Each structure stands twice: as C-alpha cells, then as structure tokens.
Amino acid sequence: MEINKLSDTIESDVASVTNDGVEKCKGYTPAIEFRNVSKSFGEVRANHKISFDVKPYEILALLGENGSGKTTLMNILSGIYYPDEGNIFINGIPVDIHSPQESFKYGIGMIHQHFKLVEIFTAAENIILGTKGKQIIDMKAMRKEIQELLERYGFELDIDKKIYNMSVSEKQTVEIVKMLYRGASILILDEPTAVLTPQETEKLFSVLRRMREHGKSVIIITHKLNEVLEISDRVAVLRKGEYIGTVETAQATSLSLTEMMVGKKVDMDIKRTEPQNTKTRIKVDNLTCLDKYGVKVLDDVSFEIKAGEILGIAGIAGSGQKELLESIAGLQQTEQGSSIKYYSPQDGTESQLIGKKTKHIKELGISFAFVPEDRLGMGLVGSMGMTGNMMLRSYKNGISLFTNETVPRNLAVRVLNELEVVTPGINTPVKRLSGGNVQKVLVGREISNNPTVLMTAYAVRGLDINTSLTIYKLLDEQKRAGVAVVYVGEDLDALLDLSDRIMVLCGGKVSGIVDARNTTKQEIGLMMTKVAGGESDDE
Amino acid sequence: MFDFFSSVFTTHFVRAAVIKGIPLLYGATGEIITEKSGHLNLGIPGIMYMGAIGGLLGAYLYEKCGGMALLTGGNFVVPVAMVLAILGCILFSLFGGLIYSVLTITFRANQNVTGLALTTFGMGLANFLGGSVSKLTVAKVSIALTYTGKAFKLNIPFLSDKLGVFGEIFFSYGLMTYLAIAIALIAAYILKRTRVGLSLRAVGENPAAADAAGINVTKYKYTAILIGSVIAGMGGLAYVMEYIGGVWQNSVLGDTGWLAIALVIFVLWKPANAILGSLLFGALCVLFNYVNVGPAMQEIIKMLPYVVTVVILVISSLRKKRENQPPQALGLPYFREDR
Numbered sequence: 001m002e003i004n005k006l007s008d009t010i011e012s013d014v015a016s017v018t019n020d021g022v023e024k025c026k027g028y029t030p031a032i033e034f035r036n037v038s039k040s041f042g043e044v045r046a047n048h049k050i051s052f053d054v055k056p057y058e059i060l061a062l063l064g065e066n067g068s069g070k071t072t073l074m075n076i077l078s079g080i081y082y083p084d085e086g087n088i089f090i091n092g093i094p095v096d097i098h099s100p101q102e103s104f105k106y107g108i109g110m111i112h113q114h115f116k117l118v119e120i121f122t123a124a125e126n127i128i129l130g131t132k133g134k135q136i137i138d139m140k141a142m143r144k145e146i147q148e149l150l151e152r153y154g155f156e157l158d159i160d161k162k163i164y165n166m167s168v169s170e171k172q173t174v175e176i177v178k179m180l181y182r183g184a185s186i187l188i189l190d191e192p193t194a195v196l197t198p199q200e201t202e203k204l205f206s207v208l209r210r211m212r213e214h215g216k217s218v219i220i221i222t223h224k225l226n227e228v229l230e231i232s233d234r235v236a237v238l239r240k241g242e243y244i245g246t247v248e249t250a251q252a253t254s255l256s257l258t259e260m261m262v263g264k265k266v267d268m269d270i271k272r273t274e275p276q277n278t279k280t281r282i283k284v285d286n287l288t289c290l291d292k293y294g295v296k297v298l299d300d301v302s303f304e305i306k307a308g309e310i311l312g313i314a315g316i317a318g319s320g321q322k323e324l325l326e327s328i329a330g331l332q333q334t335e336q337g338s339s340i341k342y343y344s345p346q347d348g349t350e351s352q353l354i355g356k357k358t359k360h361i362k363e364l365g366i367s368f369a370f371v372p373e374d375r376l377g378m379g380l381v382g383s384m385g386m387t388g389n390m391m392l393r394s395y396k397n398g399i400s401l402f403t404n405e406t407v408p409r410n411l412a413v414r415v416l417n418e419l420e421v422v423t424p425g426i427n428t429p430v431k432r433l434s435g436g437n438v439q440k441v442l443v444g445r446e447i448s449n450n451p452t453v454l455m456t457a458y459a460v461r462g463l464d465i466n467t468s469l470t471i472y473k474l475l476d477e478q479k480r481a482g483v484a485v486v487y488v489g490e491d492l493d494a495l496l497d498l499s500d501r502i503m504v505l506c507g508g509k510v511s512g513i514v515d516a517r518n519t520t521k522q523e524i525g526l527m528m529t530k531v532a533g534g535e536s537d538d539e
Numbered sequence: 540m541f542d543f544f545s546s547v548f549t550t551h552f553v554r555a556a557v558i559k560g561i562p563l564l565y566g567a568t569g570e571i572i573t574e575k576s577g578h579l580n581l582g583i584p585g586i587m588y589m590g591a592i593g594g595l596l597g598a599y600l601y602e603k604c605g606g607m608a609l610l611t612g613g614n615f616v617v618p619v620a621m622v623l624a625i626l627g628c629i630l631f632s633l634f635g636g637l638i639y640s641v642l643t644i645t646f647r648a649n650q651n652v653t654g655l656a657l658t659t660f661g662m663g664l665a666n667f668l669g670g671s672v673s674k675l676t677v678a679k680v681s682i683a684l685t686y687t688g689k690a691f692k693l694n695i696p697f698l699s700d701k702l703g704v705f706g707e708i709f710f711s712y713g714l715m716t717y718l719a720i721a722i723a724l725i726a727a728y729i730l731k732r733t734r735v736g737l738s739l740r741a742v743g744e745n746p747a748a749a750d751a752a753g754i755n756v757t758k759y760k761y762t763a764i765l766i767g768s769v770i771a772g773m774g775g776l777a778y779v780m781e782y783i784g785g786v787w788q789n790s791v792l793g794d795t796g797w798l799a800i801a802l803v804i805f806v807l808w809k810p811a812n813a814i815l816g817s818l819l820f821g822a823l824c825v826l827f828n829y830v831n832v833g834p835a836m837q838e839i840i841k842m843l844p845y846v847v848t849v850v851i852l853v854i855s856s857l858r859k860k861r862e863n864q865p866p867q868a869l870g871l872p873y874f875r876e877d878r
Contacts, residue, residue, distance in 0.1 A: 078751075080875060101753040116748035118741045120861055128734075129741050130752030135733050164861055178752070293859045 028055045029092040031186050031217040032077065032108075037086035039072055042432075046072040049086070050243045052236045054186070059208060059218040061228040061249070063261055064238035065436075065466070070221045071113070073238070074188050078110035079103035090186075106186075109179025113190040115171045117163045123174045124159040127181050149180055153210055168317050169200040176207065187211060188219045193227055194490060195317045198525035205231050223465070224491070225254040237261055262466055270472045270497040273480055275309035281453055281484040282328065282342050282353075282366075288335040289323045289508075297323045299508040305453060307345065310475060310485040312499025312516060314492060314524050320508040321488045325455045329366065330358040342366070345452050345482070367451030379442050382431030386412040386423065389430055390445055415444030419470060436467050447474055454478050457488035472498050492521045504528055547829045550707045555828070557712060558782050560821020562587070562792075564719045565774025566799025567806065567813040568726050573767035574808060575730065576760045577743040577868040578643055581654025583771045584796020585661020586635035590628040590772020591779045592665035595787055597627020598687040603680060617690040621714065624687060624776060632772020633765060635661055640764040644757060647872035662790065669787035681787065688785025691715060691777075715777035720814055722770055727811035739763055743866030746873035756873055774799065794845075798824075801848040804855050807863045820844055 030053035039047040047069040054060045064070045075081045077088065079097045087094050090106045097103050103110070117126050128142050146159050157173050166174070172192060179187055189208075193201045208218050208231060222228060228235055228249065235252055237244040237260040244260050282305040289298040298320045305311055313321055326332035328340055330353065340353040342364060353361055380389050390408035412426045419440040423433050430438055443459050456475070460468040475498065479485050489495045495502060499516040504527040511527045566583055573580045580586075600606045601623045602615070611619055639657050642648040669682055691713045702710065730736040741749040742759045750756050778792055779785065798820055806812035827840040855863075 080751075100751050101755070104753050110751070112751070116745070116751040118744045118748050119867065120744060120864075121737075121741070125737060126748075126752075129737060130749065130754045131734075133734065135735065137732060137734055137737065162861070182753075293861065 028057070030054060030089070031056050031058075031091060032219075033089040033092075034073070035087045035089065037073065037076060037083045037088065039069075039076060039081055039083050045241050047076070047083070048241045050238070052243060052246050054217045054219055056185070056215050056217050057212055058233045059212055059220060059231055060246075061232035061235045062219055062221045062238065063223075063225075063228055063235050063257060065223075065240075065261055068238040068261075069241040070238055071190055074110060074190060074219070074221060077103065077108055077188065104182055104184070107184050108186045108188065109182065109184030110188045111172065111175045111179065111190065111192065113194065115175050117171055117174060119164040120162060122160050122162055123157060123166075123170075123177075126163060126174055127159070127178045129178075131182060146177065146181060149177060153180065153207060153214075155207065168195045169197075169203070172196070172204070173207075180211075185215070186217045186219070188221070190221045191223070192220060193222065193224060197316060197528045198492065198521055199529060201227070225257055226493075228252075228257065229254060239263055258465065270469065270494065271476065272497060272500075273476060275306075275479070275500050277482065278306040278308045279345075280304050280343055281307045281345070282340065284328070285339040285341075287324070287327055287338040287340065289320075289327060289332055289338075290335060291323075297508050298327070301505075301508070301510050303503055303510060303513060305484045305486055307452070307484045308479060308482050309500040310479050310487055310498055312495040312502040313486065313488040313505060314495055314502055314528060315505035316528050317490070319505040319528075321457060321505060323508075324505070325457055325486065325488065328353065328361075328453075328455065330356055330361040342453075365450070365452035367446045367449050367454050380430050380438065383429045385425070385427035385429060386416065386421070386441055387426050389441060390415070390448075393445060393449060411445070411448055415441060415448065419444050419467075419474075439471075440467065443471055443474065447478060451478075451483055453484045453486070455486040455488075458490060459487065460489070460491070460494065468494065492524055496521060496524075547826070549829070550704055552822070552825065552829050553708050554711060555825040556818055556822035557716065558821070559824045560817040560819075561712075561716050561719045562774040562778040562782065562795050563799045563802055563820050564723055564813055564817035565777060566771045566796055567802040567817060568719070568723045568810045569767040569769070569771030569774070570800055570803045571767075571806075571808050571810050571813065572726060572730075572739075572770065573764050574803060574866055574869055575739050575743045576763035576767075577746060577866055577871065577873070578640075578760060578764055579650050579654065579870045580639055580657075580764065580767065581651055581800065582635060582639050582657030582661065583654075583768075583800055584792070584794075585658035586632050586639075586768045586771050587775035587778070587792055587796045587799070588661040588665035589635045589775070590632040590769075591775030591792060592668045592787070593631025593772065594624040594628035594776035595682050595684065595779055595785070596631075596668060598624040598684050598785065599682050600627075602684050602687055603682075615686045617693065620687045620690050624691075624780065625773070628772050628776040629769050632768045632775075635772070636765045636768025639768070640761050643872070644760045644764070647874060650870050650872075658796070666789055669791075670789060682785075683787075684785035686785075688780055688783075691780035691785070713781045715773065715781050718773070719777065722773075723810040723814050726770075727809065730810065740866070743868055746868055747875075750873075750875060756875075760873075771796075771799070798844055798848065801851065804865075805848075805851045807855075808865065820847075823847060 033053040034050050037047055037050045050069070050073055062070050062074070072081060076083050077097065079100045079102055082098060088097065089095065095106055097106070118129065121129070124139070124143055124146055127146055128137070143159060150157055155173055155177060157170065157177065161170070163171060163174065176187070192204060196204060208220070211218055220231065229252065232249045234246055234248055235257060236246045237257065239261060247260070284304070285302045287298055287301040288296060291297045301320070301324065313324070315321055323332050327334050327338070334354055338354055342351050342353050343349070344351070381392065387405065387409045390411045391403060391405065394408055395403050409426065415421060416423070416426060421433070421437050421440045423437060430441055433441070439459060443456060446454065446456070454475070459471050459475070472494065475485050475487060487495070487499060496516050496519070501513055502516045502519065502524060503513045504511045504524055506528055514523070566587055570580060570583050598620055601610065601620050606623070607613055607615060635657060639653055642653045643650045674681065693713060694711050730740065738749065738754045739759055741752065742754060742756050746756045774795070775792060778795060779787065783791060802813060802816050802820055806816040823844040826843060827837045830840055832840065
C-alpha cells in the first residue's frame, strides 16, 4: 500500500494537484475560483464582478466578444494585473497574486497570445529561463530533463532550435513545455489557435487532452465556437466585462453560446454575392523579396487581382502575406525581375507599380489597410484621436497652408456611427480603445477613400462575430461596387465563405490558387503546410 | 616597409597600447553588462570621469590630507593607498550609476537624454573637484599623487624583469590591467554559462518574456547598471593612475568613454572579444607617437581610432546575423501594465 502510494507520487510529479484517489473532476475542490473580481483601466471597466471556477481534470473554455475582458481576467490570474477588488481561490485557499513569480508558485502557467519568448535563445534556454537551480547551467542535464518531459506528453520539438527559426506552432509548443517544466498545474491559453493551421490545431488539442488526463486544469480563451464545442468540458461566458454564466459543453450549441456571448441573435452567415464584370486590375509576376537577414520572404510569386471579386490569401502567419501587400503598396524593396502591373479602370492603360512612390500608388486608388499584430504599428497613430487619424489621409488636400479639420471630423463621426465604434469621444487617443475598435477605425478610413483596390490583412483579427460580420459586409459592398478586394485572413471558415478565389502561400511561395466555392478547409490547411495529396494525418 | 614595422612594433609600443587600451576595456565591459539589461548608458564617459576623480580623491585624502599619519603612522603603505583609491572610485561611480538607473528604470526617462546629461555632469563634477576643491582642502595643493601613482604601476617583480621581452610584454603592468582582463573574462563566463547571465540577457532581449518567466526585471536592471557603472568607473581610475601616474589634469580622459561605447559594438557585445578589441583601439590611439611622419601628419594618424569607429559602425549595421545584433529591447523602457 505504502509502496503503491509512493509510486503514485512519482508518476504524477508534475501535477501538484492533491490526488485523493478521486477518478475524475467531479467532487474536486476547484483548482481556481474567482469571486467578484473587478478591474478597471481608467474609465474602461474591463472586468466587473466575475465569479466562476475551474476544476482539475477539466478543460474550460472562456468565451466572449472582443473587449469582454477575457484577457484582462487571465492577466490578473497570471499576476500581470492586480484586481481592484474581489478574491481568487486556488485549491480552496484565498491568494493574492502580485507578480508572475507568485503566479508560478501557485502552479499557474499562462500562454499569451503573443509569445513571451526570447528570440535569440534556443528552445531549451527559454524553457529553463528564470527557474531555480545550480548557478552554473548544466545544459546536458537540463536537456535530458526537458526531453523526458517532451516524451511524457508526446510533444515534438527540437529543443536546440533557435526561436527565430521556429514556426508559430513550434513556438507555442515551447511555451507550453516551459509552463509544464515549471510544474504548472493550471494552464491558460489565450487564443491558441488563432495562428495555427487546422492540422496544428488538432495536434494542440490532443496535447491538451493528454494534459487533462494528467490531472491539469486547462483554460482556453477563444472566439471560435466550433473549437469550444470540440475541446472543452464546460464554457464560461463573459460579455462586456461581466460574467454571464457557465454551461456544460455537452448541452451547448454554437447558437446558444453565441446568444450568451452577444446577447442577441445574430445571422452567422456571410452573404457572398456572385462576382460580376471581373476585370484584371493588378497583375503580379515573379515577385521576389528578401527580408533584412537576406532570406527570401517572397519567392517568385505570380497572380492576378481582379476588380469585382475578393481574392482571399491564406497562409500560416509570416508566410509572406505582409511583404506581398507591402510590395503592391510600394512599401517593400523588391528584387530584380519582379513586376506588378496596374490596369486603370477608366481606360485600361497599363502601368508598372514597381519603382513608383507610395504616394503615386495611393493616387491610383490602391488602398492598403494592414492590421499588424500590434494593431497600431502601421496605419494609425496611437496617441491621436479618430479625427487626427482620419486626417492622416487628407491633410495634403487643398491649397490652404493650414489643415482642414472639418472633413476628417465628419468622416470620424460617420465611421463611429456606421461601424459602432465604442469610444469615449472622437478625440480619445485610439490606443486607448480595445483592439476591435481600433480595427474598425482603420478599416473604416480605408474604405471611405473610394479605392479601386482595397487590400486588408487580418481585418477581423481578434474581432467578435458581430464586428467581423460588419467588416465582411463592408468588403462585400466594396466588391459589388467594382473594387478589387484582397483579403488576407486567418480564419479559414471566413475566408472560404467570403472570398471568390483563394491564393495559398507557404514559405513565401504560392502553393496554389483555388476557387473558394469548390474547396474545403482541409485542402487549404494542407496547402498551407505544403503536404501533398488530399489526406491529413489526423483523419 | 620592414623598417617601418620594426620601428613601430616595439615592446614599448605594445606596452603603451596595453596601458591605453585597459581603460577602454573597463568602459566596454561595464557598458556591455549595462546594455545586456536593455539600457544604453551614454553616461559611461561621465561615469568614468567620476570614477577617476573619486579614486584620486580617495588617494589624495590618504597621501596629502593627513590620512597617512592617521591610518598608517606616517608611512606610505601601498595596499592601503590602493584600497582607498579603489573605494573612492567605486563610491563615485556607484553614485553616477544610481542617477542613471533611478531615472531610466524607475522613472522611465529617455535613456539617451539621461546618459548624455550624466556625461556632461560627470565631466563637470570631475573637473570641479579635480581643479578647485583640492585647493580648498587643508593640504592646499593640487592633485599630484606621486606615491599612489607609483603604487598603481607596481608590477610583478620577478616575471617582469627576468623574462626579457616576454616578461616586458606580458608582466610589466600594474594591478588594474590584470584586474580588467579578469573582470572581462568573468563577465563573459557569467553571461554565457550561468543562470544569472541567461536571465540578464533575457531582460535585455525581451523584458516581457523575462518577467513572464518569473525574473525580477527591475532588480536585474538596477544590478546590471550599477555593476556596469562601477566597472566603467574603474576604467577612469586605471587611466589616471596607471596611464597618467596619479595626476589630475582638466578633462584628462579625453574621448576614452566614447571609444569604449563604440568598442561595445565592435566586439558584438562580448566581453571576451573586448580584451582584444581594446588592445587594437589602444594601439591606434598611441600609434602617432611611433610613426615618424612629422607633426602635420600626426594629426591624421591621431584620427585613426575615430575613423575605425565610424567604419565599424557602418560595417556592424550591415551585418545581418541575428546573434550579432544589439539586445532587442535596448533603449526601450519596460512597464509591465503597458497596454
């Protein structure tokens, strides 16, 4: 009996959950319990009296629209923010978490949306970073220890690879291993599938399930309802900073969850109109670009952008999407032999865009709304209000020495009303708005410009269903108005529903251009990773 | 041509290069440790001045202001003088480092502006103390410390004179020279092989990642900047003691501090490389004394260290290898709750 117990403890040495011999999570003390937790940033109420719990042997999905306070809540748990009021209980004991260090102590491991990894370190170095132990690092022993951990959970990872050489999915694996190495028993994943291919998502989910078998608690933050239904045991829903309720996944449907999340019924379908009078607007030939380290980020890319249709661009993050759009917008240095031809909608005259200044390209009516990962990096000035940001596009107009603020202010008001931007005022610095609202401002401004070509990247990144639909509708309207729309997206479901044709990029090369009406998510997923054939190894 | 080389590369030249290069090595090692924490301390030249004057004042109190009578019964005792000089140096450079770190870490002031202000301040303070205060003390004499200066030049007796040229090139220097090399090697080892080093590099590369990994970012930054400042300050001490010989002159360090900062880029943020890099810079600085070209051309040769610095900056900004880039978060303040 004694020996049995001992071997049990050895078996579950990573799990700090007290194992009383209970088989599954029923009857467990919750691993985490929130009670009336509130947090405000200035006037913005990010969390208001949130109360729910997570048990061991459980995967809980935390669902909510943008700005509903999911990430803030999880940052409170991981010690990044400190709550204004309310209590957190871990294994039944009230705790105060003031810093990430303390959060580790309680076995909480947070995997952020933007990975917290040191790019020039190897995976192993990142994993041991900040852990206690002998001062002089015995890399051999460390590697062995990590390797054992990898085998126990079935991870595939080269621990000597530098982070900057890794794909997003590999980086995510490093983050998860890092947390497990520190003995985390509660794992929080913030939008873990946002940047993964369907195949990588499957892999992640099987790892999460294995963790659940080991007695860990997993909290997964996501917008994707199908994933919630697939992976979670229970779903907790937040809306506008408030806790709405928790439901068992088995009893939920995507419609019931959406209603909880949004508070009103929404039309989930994207209405795709048939393209009419398509005409080639831009023809890209043999486009090649190098990054600052001399590596090809775009390799011999050729395709056409047509007026009156939406060209979707799919690919794993960093496959060259950004460089592609930037090349067309004249922001990217291209290599010899690249050609980007523009055909004027008036008389069809052909002009070469390479070598033209960004300003001239803009004058041709090529509009570029790129929403980068940090949302404010390109396109908007964080410290200016909506009016100021609208003016960025128009300040050169007119002959007066002074800028004219009336036009941009009217435009700001129009965008505010039409896209339902939530802001204390049109002059509030845009960096204080939530991510979704920032995107609305940016996309709204670009569309207002009456472009002939509209390029958007990640226009709905991190946006909730309602706002995403608004943006999709806007893009579709532009298409019907004869604009050539390029849409770089992450959510394959949306790409398939919205686009007319989809070009798939993989490692800077075009792995195929398909008709969005006759293709499947799996097919595109495979093209994104360049696995030949129609079969995926997960099915 | 051969004549040229044999006339330039004498043992005397090598010695001069080493002695001129050692203060650069201190400055560069100190700046590397600082930059590894993500802070570009342009106050290093000022801190070197502060270290220099602090060390001189420590020794001055002992040699000229009655410290000798008080502590060692009127006899000049070498270790006491050296310890007092080093203590004075540490105290002053810590003060400089503290100004910089409180402003840039706690108040998140702009690092470049703070650094430049500190350089101006440190140089002014040193010139003031070195030029005026010494005349206001009981001794009423300027800072010219023959004994302490000699003490810092004491070398290893047997090795330096019995081994011929070899001994002269390798063993004819004072304590500060060997200390500099030891510090650089230890710093290289700590950065590369220890947990503290790994954590410090993480702080400079990505403080948010380090924070999330449970590293106390603020503590690391303070410690690195203070230690870096003390090491750089020792460079000032080495300069005025071993190179000048214990005498204060107005703005005595010249451009040493700036060269040290340029050296950091040249050696790719690696203290072990800095040992050879500082020798090269030291050699370029003293070369004009050994080339027989007349006074007009000498000025051109005096330019060499700066020309090389500019060339290095151009080359280093063209380099593309990830490992050779400055710490990614260099110059950026870190605030955990930043949205």
